[in-house]
Amino acid sequence: MNPQPALAPAPGDAACNPAGPPALDAAQAKEQAVVFKALADPNRLRLLSIIKTAPTGTVCVCDLTDPLNLTQPTVSHHLKVLLDAGLLQREKRGIWAYFSLTPGALDHIAGSLARL
Amino acid sequence: MNPQPALAPAPGDAACNPAGPPALDAAQAKEQAVVFKALADPNRLRLLSIIKTAPTGTVCVCDLTDPLNLTQPTVSHHLKVLLDAGLLQREKRGIWAYFSLTPGALDHIAGSLARL
DNA sequence: ATGGCGTATCGACGCACATCAATGTCGGTC
């Protein structure tokens, strides 16, 4: 590895850097990956978008199945993923479950991106 | 759907919102999901972190296998995923392939998060 | 209590993905 190849080093020399500590340890990486996994599905992104742009900021499940053309169990599953990732909040009121964005969650993700 | 249930409407009334257009169409959602899919793996996050914090900002593959404890083909695969997502740039110089962050790519993702 | 409705959970199916070993390709050296 990194044998100082005697040819074509970096433009200002200093070819390969042995790369010391991983800069981001495995635990932190795994933790952040969970959040990005939650965002790595088109339907979940649309769910977030719908909830965010809703007039009241809160939406119940029955209003989410139609726009996405998904069955109720599937929507419920996606909402749980977003919930577990800390992106959504759930409030049960009577029969209905109202979902809303966790305040500052998206900003927090944007921050972690910049802090990579 | 949304039967005006005669019980427990939203706090300021206005219970369920029929949720008009999906706010984020399927094509845009699928496109953004590709980027988040690329970020949804701990090892790829560590790759980005290593490359970003490298003194020169450019790293070759041979210096990436050891910190991640992965084989060379696996690292190459992950780099290709990040490349296809537009997060990395590749520059072949002699025998080596140098990878660097695409300028502004992370900022662009942060922006798309805020624009959900 | 009985029934109906909104939601969550379960089991199963199929597809996508992460990983590795083996191989292929390209550039430089002898």
Place this chain on the structure above:
DNA sequence: GACCGACATTGATGTGCGTCGATACGCCAT
């Protein structure tokens, strides 16, 4: 030319995930 080293690609394998139908759970009205 022949050889070596860095990287990419291929094929195979195990795991994870999205989706659905069926079912279970709570809450309310009758």
